[in-house]
Amino acid sequence: MVRFAANKRLGRSLLAQIYSQAVTIVCQLALVPLLLGVWGPERYGAWLVLAAVPTFLTFSDFGFTFVAKNEMTIAVSSGRKDIALETFQSVFSLINVIMPFLILAIILSILSFDLSRTLNISISSETEIKIATFEMVVNVILYQYFLLICAGVRCENRPATEAVLAATSRLAESVAYGVAAIFSHNFAVIAFFGLASRVTFIAISYVQMKRLSPWLKLGTRSASLQEVRRLAKPALAYxxxxxxxxxxxxxxxxxxxxxxxxxxxxxxxxxxxxxxxxxxxxxxxxxxxxxxxxxxxxxxxxxxxxxxxxxxxxxxxxxxxxxxxxxxxxxxxxxxxxxxxxxxxxxxxxxxxxxxxxxxxxxxxxxxxxxxxxxxxxxxxxxxxxxxxxxxxxxxxxxxxxxxxxxxxxxxxxxxxxxxxxxxxxxxxxxxxxxxxxx
Structure with missing residues (x-):
């Protein structure tokens, strides 16, 4: 019913999705008892509260990276790599415009509030909480760039590679949190290790993208406002x-x-x-x-x-x-x-x-x-x-x-x-x- 090549790609993609799900389960099962054991319930609970703050930024790209993945794969399959590059660099330019304003707004918000009182966290200093919050916010913002680079990996119809890369990134970040927690109770230190893991995997992902799609590159030369406007409707709808x-x-x-x-x-x-x-x-x-x-x-x-x-x-x-x-x-x-x-x-x-x-x-x-x-x-x-x-x-x-x-x-x-x-x-x-x- 489905061509042999498609069956092979589907098989690899399904195995990659199983690996991704297994990573999620393992990280949850391993990280929770580890953090509870080395920190205790009160500090772990405070970490959960603190980690929940940046989650509202998860969709700060307004769905553009998801739409870009599909558009780029469609364009490459039809032999229009120039269109895929335009999509890639247009979304990259959009993220570059949005993120500085977002970071500035977050900094002003962090400085304006007494986070320890607002979040009811009394076991850490206000400075530690503010630094950790900022680091986790930057981590989430950088995640949008990671998603875009993953679009570059997928566009040559390599969904399994993309899924494995994304799952391994989550695994590495969880390991970074776990190792840091063993040696430190400072939330700012823990968040820094997570941020360092994110930066590392962005670099690894970019190298992988350039290996698979050497014609793709980060930049703005091929970006266009018209392309951003065209993608806006399906992105926001998603x-x-x-x-x-x-x-x-x-x-x-x-x-x-x-x-x-x-x-x-x-x-x-x-x-x-x-x-x-x-x-x-x-x-x-x-x-x-x-x-x-x-x-x-x-x-x-x-x-x-x-x-x-x-x-x-x-x-x-x-x-x-x-x-x-x-x-x-x-x-x-x-x-x-x-x-x-x-x-x-x-x-x-x-x-x-x-x-x-x-x-x-x-x-x-x-x-x-x-x-x-x-x-x-x-x-x-x-x-x-x-x-x-x-x-x-x-x-x-x-x-x-x-x-x-x-x-x-x-x-x-x-x-x-x-x-x-x-x-x-x-x-x-x-x-x-x-x-x-x-x-």
């Missing part, structure tokens, strides 16, 4: 996806807490956490297809694109079916063991939540080929609208129907997303938009 999903995931928790109290929140959150375990595997699986979709789009090969989509959809639905059946059979036991018998499956709430998650796994699979060719704008707008409508309906339903009502609304939202993604994707394929660039 940011709606994590925002909307956060609304659907965290919104009901806040709502139920206000309407039904903490006990209902515990039941909702623990059950939701269990049934959403499969979404990580689904995302890992979907990510393995992204670069191949982009490459086929660049070649204008609609037939192979559609064949890949069918293969993707068949496997995704099969995996979702297997996962759902496993959760129905084993979920009650796992939840009981997970919570030491304090939370059990509540019917029909658990089944409704599982249905909502299964539908989410399906629509995100349908969304993957659209986002791979930057044709996701309409879908993200609808997702944002459905998320807001879902929360408004949940607010009305929660007092009377409780968690069952909220879960039923989540099912309806995800049914809508499956229909929208299916319709938009098939419409795009029918119109032959694979030959064009994102608008």
């Amino acid at each position: 940011m709606l996806v994590p925002i909307s999903q956060a609304v659907l995931i965290q919104g009901p928790v806040v709502l139920l807490g206000a309407v039904k109290g903490p006990l209902m929140v515990v039941v909702f959150s623990t059950t939701r956490t269990l049934v959403r375990v499969g979404t990580s595997a689904a995302n890992m699986f979907n990510n393995a297809f992204v670069a191949e979709y982009s490459s086929l789009a660049g070649n204008g090969d609609t037939r192979s694109f559609f064949n890949l989509y069918k293969f993707h959809a068949i496997v995704a639905v099969s995996l979702v079916g297997f996962y759902s059946l496993s959760m129905v059979l084993l979920g009650p036991l796992v939840l009981k063991l997970f919570t030491h018998g304090k939370v059990e499956f509540v019917h029909p709430f658990a089944e409704l939540m599982l249905c909502a998650v299964a539908l989410e796994m399906i629509w995100t699979s349908l969304f993957t080929p659209l986002s791979s060719i930057n044709r996701h704008v309409l879908v993200t707008y609808i997702l944002a609208l459905l998320s807001l409508l879902g929360m408004l309906m949940s607010f009305a339903a929660a007092p009377k129907f409780g968690i069952n009502g909220v879960a039923a609304i989540l099912v309806a939202v995800n049914v809508g997303m499956v229909m929208v993604c299916f319709r938009v994707l098939h419409s795009a394929l029918a119109k032959g938009v694979l030959h064009g660039r994102a608008e």
Whole structure:
């Protein structure tokens, strides 16, 4: 069904995604007990609070690096390396413009607030907290450059290399934090080691990019404001996806807490956490297809694109079916063991939540080929609208129907997303938009 070369790339990409997921799990399992052991709960808790401060800068590139990855892969596959270079240097120039203002704003904010009092951290000096915060902010900002360089690695249709590079970077940063924590309790020192790891891997990634794509280089000569404007719509639209999903995931928790109290929140959150375990595997699986979709789009090969989509959809639905059946059979036991018998499956709430998650796994699979060719704008707008409508309906339903009502609304939202993604994707394929660039 899919060409041998594509199968090899997909296989390598999937293995790289598994490696990436394994790195994430290992880092979480190893770093948490290590930091707890050498620091104790109070200092580790303070570190978690401090590390949470810069997270709002994660999307400070406004989605441009994600869109650039797809555009560059499409351009290179169609033999237009000059267009890929224009995209690369345009986004590089945009980041160069945004980041100094962002850093200045952060410095002014750090100097204006008493962070130890604001963050309720009393075990470290104000100077130490301010320096550590600044170092972590710079680390997150530099991450945008790392993402852009990864786009240069991927554009020659090397998604496995990109995924391994990104995962190894996370592993190295975790090791840097762990080693530094063994020898020092100073947050500024720990943050500096993490920052040093980031700078090191940016340099390593750039060398790797130049080896794979010697025609790519950091600079501004090929940059254009017109290219930035063209990329702005799909870039900003893509940011709606994590925002909307956060609304659907965290919104009901806040709502139920206000309407039904903490006990209902515990039941909702623990059950939701269990049934959403499969979404990580689904995302890992979907990510393995992204670069191949982009490459086929660049070649204008609609037939192979559609064949890949069918293969993707068949496997995704099969995996979702297997996962759902496993959760129905084993979920009650796992939840009981997970919570030491304090939370059990509540019917029909658990089944409704599982249905909502299964539908989410399906629509995100349908969304993957659209986002791979930057044709996701309409879908993200609808997702944002459905998320807001879902929360408004949940607010009305929660007092009377409780968690069952909220879960039923989540099912309806995800049914809508499956229909929208299916319709938009098939419409795009029918119109032959694979030959064009994102608008």
